[in-house]
Amino acid sequence: MSEPITPVAAPVEDAVTALLRAVHDALDLPLPGLTDRDEREYSLLLGRRVSDARCVLAGVLEQDHDMEVAARLLRRWTADEPVTYTPWEDKGGPA
Numbered sequence: 001m002s003e004p005i006t007p008v009a010a011p012v013e014d015a016v017t018a019l020l021r022a023v024h025d026a027l028d029l030p031l032p033g034l035t036d037r038d039e040r041e042y043s044l045l046l047g048r049r050v051s052d053a054r055c056v057l058a059g060v061l062e063q064d065h066d067m068e069v070a071a072r073l074l075r076r077w078t079a080d081e082p083v084t085y086t087p088w089e090d091k092g093g094p095a
Contacts, residue, residue: 015067019060022071023053026078030087041085052077 026049032042056074059065 012067015071018071019056019067019074022074022078023057026053026074030083033086033088035086038085038088045081045083045085048081049078 027046029042029046029049032038052074056065056070060067060070
């Protein structure tokens with residue numbers, strides 16, 4: 001009997017996965033704490049991250065930019081703007 005054939009991800013699929021993961025990670029922000037300042041900082045950071053993701057995706061879709069390079073660029077931009085607000089914590093109080 002022959003061994004089952006296991007499909008190997010093509011380089012394009014790896015690049016797509018890397019880009020999708022970078023977009024997901026850029027937009028996956030923790031919810032802000034309860035203060036107005038935390039909510040403002042969250043909103044501003046989310047807006048910047050959405051803009052960055054849209055810019056990278058537009059480059060790939062409209063200008064045929066390399067997906068792996070786009071993923072690395074988005075990861076760098078995301079790392080350059082970390083979460084600085086206090087994230088919300090569930091302290092197990094009454095609902």
